[in-house]
Amino acid sequence: MTMMREGRPTTPVPVKEAHMAPATATGNRALMLEEALIFEIGSTGTTGVDFGEIPPVASRIGNLARTDSIGLPGLSEQETVRHYTRLSRQNYAIDLGLFPLGSCTMKHNPRLNEKVARMPGFADLHPLAPQSTVQGALAVIHELAQWLVTLTGMHSVAMSPKAGAHGELCGLLAIRAALEARGDARSVVLVPESAHGTNPATAAFCGYKVEDIPATPDGRVDLEALKGRLGPDVAAVMITNPNTCGLFEREMKTISDAVHAAGAFVYCDGANFNAIVGRVRPGDLGVDAMHINLHKTFSTPHGGGGPGSGPVVLSQALTPFAPLPFVERKGDQFVLVEEETAEQHHRSTFGRMVAFHGQMGMFTRALAYILSHGADGLRQVASDAVLNANYILRSLDDVLDAPFGASGPCMHEALFSDKGLAEGFTTLDIAKGLIDEGFHPMTMYFPLVVHGAMLVEPTETESKAALDQFIMALRSLAERAKAGDEALKGAPYHAPRRRLDETLAARKPVLTWADPALAQAAE
């Protein structure tokens, strides 16, 4: 007997160009599946969760029962899994490839850390459980705190801030409390032009007037301008080091000394700590407060925009003002110092920043990351992160303008500008072109001090092969943009969506789904 083989061709047949990508009836493109909203596919009577019998009781809700329809659609478990799996495939992620988003430190997220965070002994603990029942959790916070203090050369660390910007808030509140404790009301915070937007926003959020400090032509803080502005009204200077141009602030210690001499404090934005971890201690540079983004340097996952975690290391001068709660060791016990347990010598705290004790789920991950790397591995992290960035800088500075390329090596990120692109071509076009090449774009138009900035941060967890492919892609895009290849202006062509109309979104905001039938009836 012979097998029937007709109708099962295994050799591709030539196809006419016009037929290469015909539209499909569903809008799907093979593995790229379109997915409707849950409000379009679910119904309020469908559920993917079964509950047992509800015992009959006399209600204690009174006349407050919610009787109207809430309008929350449900899906069965299978439909739910499919909905979110399909949506997930419309995302780019580190797990898919290099994610060179400058200032964001998108490095590999080790899966051991996910496993550890989910251990019931950590994940299934209530924040107000009696302290005798959470000694292991308090030990994690204490152990991580010790590592952070040692790595930064600082005096203490406030663990509760929920993210980088929240950490900035913590640092500035500590500074303000310290100034007020010595009866010294000051009203101004100085922020370099190149700072992250969160710096001025945070300073304003705690009631300070924000003033810019200019940069020198080589991309660093203008020391003379800073010194000239310091005075009795300046509470703090917020500096990012390494800065957002990817450069180390060589004069950091001199800056700190000048700031201290003027009676003010130095806040350091630690977003770029990855460049120096294990090689430089901010405490040696005169820093008074610095937040550490555990979701950057210590690899807790970004999760599509959080959660983050922003512990703040503090100098001796600021330590008494640290927020509640914090963990102290007393003999072989750990004590959570909060409102109930605070003793007299804790009373200078500036207060509480969050309901509970910070991002425990991030602490376990960060501690596992740190223990995995150890002192030797963390030093290697900074070394490789800086090596990778310089490799990109020097592999592309012949086709892309590197505004500070002449002023020496960069730190963990390489900065390019749009200078030299053909008339009408922009950083945005290169970024969107990278999408078609299978990469997440670099940070665009930041820092603001460079025209058409492209800030590339590869991180240490990229192989040389991945870097070489990225360099090849960016080189090709730079050449196309310089040659005026009009096709680039339409990129991306191969992503789940083409360029989106952000102006329309802002002009006529549609922020929630409304049933079109009901919306029409209402008009």
Place this chain on the structure above:
Amino acid sequence: MRYLPLTDSDRGEMLSVIGAESIDDLFVDVPAEARLSGKIAGLPDHASELEVERHMAALARKNLSAGEAPFFLGAGAYRHHIPASVDHLIQRGEFLTAYTPYQPEIAQGTLQVLFEFQTQVARLLGCDVANASMYDGSTACWEAIGMARRITKRGKAVLSSGLHPHYVSVANTMAKFTGDALVHEAPSLDAATDIDALIAGIDRDTSCVVVQYPDILGRIADLTPIADAAHEAGALLVVVVTEPVALGAIKAPGDMGADIVVGEGQSIGVGLQFGGPYLGLFACKQKYVRQMPGRLCGETVDAAGKRGFVLTLSTREQHIRREKATSNICTNSGLCALAFSIHMTLLGEKGLRDLAGLNHALACQAADRLSKVPGVTLMNDSFFNEFTLILSKDAREVVRNLADKGVLGGVSLGRLFPDAPDIGHGLVVAVTETVTAEDIEAFAQALEEELA
């Protein structure tokens, strides 16, 4: 080191492309006195996956987790069963290891989830719009007070005595620096809420009244009279919900006139996690949308006319407006919002109502059983899944002793309000669907022994 892919030969090749002799040459801008010549002292070297796992597991074992004991803690964090598919889906690398969706063409997954999340939250809270999340309930509460100040241009907020004391502390911390005046007292152990006192406290300087619902003692009350009184005086009503499951059973704050509704979303999809990461919910009336803090996702179309989603109204935010932004928030709680949204999608309205009904029924049974224990009085007339017991002695000691017996029996008011000794006999007890009849009985018996 297993996470670092470069080999020494790669490093050598790359250094030669750069034109540097050694890695140290790349750190030439760091002043010599600030450079560490070797490894930082006092820390061990790298460790294997097995070693790290062993170390962490040993620490985890030192804790008594909620699943190991009869468990009745709430007061702002609730233990609910999370369907297995939630944790599976949030661990998809495309969600877990993505960044904030600043490049919408390759972030439609996250963006559509946020759009669905915003709609779910708005409907649950009874509001027109919701944002893409905040850090947690307490920070969302402070942001709401700040937003009310911007809208009304007034600086006095009247806080209910039933507001979670940690939320009050957070607001007090911030208010010291912004100059807002906060009016607040500790609660008293009454079945009635402080609604009348709140209404009496509203005046022409009041920016907002902040009320928790259900409140810290588990009480629920109609908010309509407070909304009316606030609006009459040109003030806003801010409502705080720390247990959103309740809104499957009781009226939504937005439907009772609240202008801004914030909440802690942890109880749906996120888990206890010793206090974080959690999920701040933030919703309001449409007319206030441009004063909202945090990220917003909106619908639009792409160049080919297909529906798509983008982050929008970013002129409110720090990366555009810098010191003039409505908030300094940047990173939020994206992955927790995803978990919330998946869990809510699994539940649907039917599941949410069932879940709420089951919580309420078990709480009623527990309240009935526990109030039969000699030395225990049930304070509440009304409650959802949490109520306050008045004990015959200080509840702090009782809670500690119950823990020694392996029962996690609620949160003492002495811990929450250490400066209000007159309510120290109060014990806040939460009962969710994870509690069994055996748990209730074990708690009742242990409590009886403790109070005997």
